[in-house]
Amino acid sequence: MPASDYYQGDETREKRPTVLKGIFFLFILILVVAGLLYGALQLRSAEGPKVAFAAPEPLTVSVMPVRLASEFRIDESFTGLAEARRKSQLGFSSGGRIEAISADVGDRVKAGETLARLDTRSLTAQLASARAMVEEARAGHALALNTVERQRTLKLQGHVSQQHVDEAEAQANTSLARIDAAKAQADTLRVQIDLARITAPFDGVVTARMADEGAISAPGQPLLELVETGHLEARIGLPAVSAARLVPGNFYSLVADTGTVDAKLRTVTGVIDPDQRTVAAMFDIENPGILAVGAVVRLSMEREIDEPGFWVPVKAMSTASRGLWMVYVAAPYNGGWRAEPRPVEMVHSEGDRGFVRGPVQEGDRVIVDGLQRLAPNMPVIPRESPRADTPTDG
DSSP: OOHEEEEEHHHEEEESOOOOHHHHHHHHHHHHHHHHHHHHHSSSOOOOOOOOSSSSOOOEEEEOOOOOOOOOEEEEEEEEEESSSEEEEEESOOOOOEEEOOOOOEEEEOTTTTTEOOEEEEHHHHHHHHOOOOOHHHHHHHHHHHHHHHHHHHHHHSSSOHHHHHHHHHHHHHHHHHHHHHHHHHHHHHHHHHEEEESSSSSEEEEEEOOOOTTTEEETTEEEEEEEOOOOOEEEEHHHHHHHHTTTHHHHHHHEEEEEEEEEEEEEEEEOOOOOOOEEEEEEESSSGSOOTTOOEEEEEEEEOOOOOOOEEEOOEESSSSTOOOEEEEETTTTEEEEEEEEEEEEEETTEEEEEEOOOTTOOOOOOSEEEEOOTEEEEEEEEEOOOOSOOOO
């Protein structure tokens, strides 16, 4: 046989699968599947898969009973400043050289006390001249009166006419007018000399000094600032609804950093400030000695809000959707208790408590701590809170 036919027959036999190879492959496959099944059976427990049937242990939580109210009270605080009723910037009405300033910043002065003086030597000389003119006018008037008497005597004797008598009387009246004019000039100079010194218009303390001796003061230029200390008033801005509850003439307690002071309400302006949107109330402070001018004072007032609900600690609430909050109530369930979530709406918050309303009944036990460990409908053991976290007022 040719060599080509021989090689072609070998290739044909190698490519054709044999029955022995198929049986061997099937046997190996059965062994692998059996091994896998045996391993799976070995891993399973003899008692079957473990399934938890016992309920979790109840969690002990602190609770507080709900006390529903038809309204609640809140404390409002309004701030103002204690100010002096009078505050003046003092200066001279006429200009001149400052001769003396006898007050300095911080000095307490009495009403009428001289605080500063101008150089008045020129005015004093003018006053002396005016006084001399008064005396001169008086002398001329006396001479004119004597002349009138003589002219009247001569008239009776027929030596002069009535014309001479009238002229003498007119001269006497003119000299009298000169006396009045000279007196008025002297009085004007006296007033200028008096205004050449600054006196305290009221009891107070000097808070500013803007000039010294020797300086030339212009008319009306402020030299000293005086603040009244004997009478203080407080100006406090309040909303119109709160200001309407104040009664003029009544006494109120104002709180400052130095303590509490009594103040009498003098008036309420009744006009809303366009910037602050508040109404100003003016108080006269009864004991101003313990307050400094410019001190901050606070007025506290109670206000009733006609809203139903109940107080809970802020720590008893958690956030919910749509702007609501959530509290957990320990509710009876199958002879025990479980934590039921209840949505509530915040009406007012005040420090560490809040006034809320929602589907909660009188006497329900609200869980007040441990919210991070709670889940809805979780079994719990309620325990009354040892301290009152919320007030019991309506």
